Amino acid sequence: MALDSIEGSLKERGVRLTRQRQILLELIDKTGEHLDAERLYQMAKEKDPKLNRVTVYRTLKMLKAGGLVDELDLMHYVGDQHYYETRLKQEHAHVICLRCGKVEEFFGEPLQRLRKQIESHFGFQILLARTEVGGYCAHCQTLRAREVEELRSRPAEPEKGEARRTPGKARPARARRA
Amino acid sequence: MALDSIEGSLKERGVRLTRQRQILLELIDKTGEHLDAERLYQMAKEKDPKLNRVTVYRTLKMLKAGGLVDELDLMHYVGDQHYYETRLKQEHAHVICLRCGKVEEFFGEPLQRLRKQIESHFGFQILLARTEVGGYCAHCQTLRAREVEELRSRPAEPEKGEARRTPGKARPARARRA
DNA sequence: GTTAGTGCAAACCTTTTGCAGCTCT
């Protein structure tokens, strides 16, 4: 289990395992990947209503600095927040559908190949690497084509305010905080 | 020249080539890559002191939406701002030294390979891809080793305030705005 | 008992938005 190895690593470095950190660590570990600070905070608050958002940020920062979690942007599909996942699995790329938001992970040899070539080409010592890819997933390619077609046949239906987005399921609105 | 093809593309789409956009486009094109909004704004202000920061953001957003520029994070080495570069050259990865901040670009076949594999593996239609790598450049590996050694021999010299960073050239402080 | 860590409030940086006025075509 990942949790143990993370806690071990922290203890070695003399980092205190406070109640708050235990809650956060467990959530990060067992929820799987792609949690952002706010969502982690919301989940942690259910376990300890007193736990503060700042503690979440500080913990994530520490874990990142210690190389225990990786920070992702997921192409800023939703907004400018960061996402975190434990650094355990093999290196992988994140593939984000710009229409439905689904995130796939790609493992595979081109990634190792890329890493090695960069290291030898520049004599570079890689500490972290991040590959993110945006586009349309198989499912959305069809739907997208249909949407474009509809737009073409019924052009520029005027609407109050902002320029009309693609109809149906478009990008989610920026999440507002409570 | 890149500028022409960008301006052409904008004209085609009925986007107006205002004085402000011409200034920004020219700066983006000929300054080379890795400008963030604030720096672009500062440079643009020299050509037109009235030009507003908001216009810079709006222009960048439009160029990005139109696929004319790519947005980079450069591993958030400096802060959380984004960097932009014209999308002209072949796909490439950005390699950032976490000590001196130097950015190298890596072209090379593993990138195309990766792209193709992702497309065929998921049936995914890639629109944008971004690979960023952080670590130590050849030069800084040596210096870094020396720093760590120094720290080991002269431990925990207490200092007012924050936990001491690596001596010498450490990460730049967050840039403050005027 | 120390020192690291927490909570709170307030700041901070980056980016977006509403709206009135200006300007390209």
Added chain:
DNA sequence: AGAGCTGCAAAAGGTTTGCACTAAC
């Protein structure tokens, strides 16, 4: 003329910081 852009001010979103108090070791 009129849609599209701009500038200004203000807000929002995401994250960090200062400081006094608390809790882990």
